[in-house]
Amino acid sequence: MQDLIAGITELIIANSGWVALAIGLLCFGESLVLIGLMIPATSLMMATGSLLATGRFNEAAVISAAILGSILGDWVSFIIGSK
Numbered sequence: 001m002q003d004l005i006a007g008i009t010e011l012i013i014a015n016s017g018w019v020a021l022a023i024g025l026l027c028f029g030e031s032l033v034l035i036g037l038m039i040p041a042t043s044l045m046m047a048t049g050s051l052l053a054t055g056r057f058n059e060a061a062v063i064s065a066a067i068l069g070s071i072l073g074d075w076v077s078f079i080i081g082s083k
Contacts (some may be wrong), residue, residue, distance in 0.1 A: 004040065004048070005040055005043050005044060008044055009044065009051075011046045012047075012048065012051065013033040013056070014039065016056055016057055019048070019051075019057050020057075020058070020062050020064070020065040021064060021065065023045075023048055023062050023065050023066050023069070024065030024066060024068055024069035025039065025069060026039065026041055026044060026045075026066075026069065027065070027066045027067075027068075027069030027070040027073060028069035028070070028072050028073040029041075029073065030070075030073065030074075031069070031070050031073025031074050031076075031077060032073050032076060032077055033080055033081065036073075045066075048062065048074040050060075
């Protein structure tokens with residue numbers, strides 16, 4: 001699991017232009033019913049927060065993408081659960 005987290009963190013660093021989309025998708029997946037159990041989002045969010053502190057990424061874009069991804073994931077889970 002640690003190798004997966006390290007690999008994803010390196011991928012995020014190497015592709016800093018896509019970091020907002022990656023974080024948004026990560027938050028979306030982590031918010032989905034049952035799928036969120038398999039995604040190590042907590043440790044990846046900690047790593048992303050550390051990278052945000054270095055000033056490598058646009059903070060507003062990353063935070064907005066994380067919020068939007070979480071809201072959409074919760075909404076999709078609600079729709080799945082209501083059927």
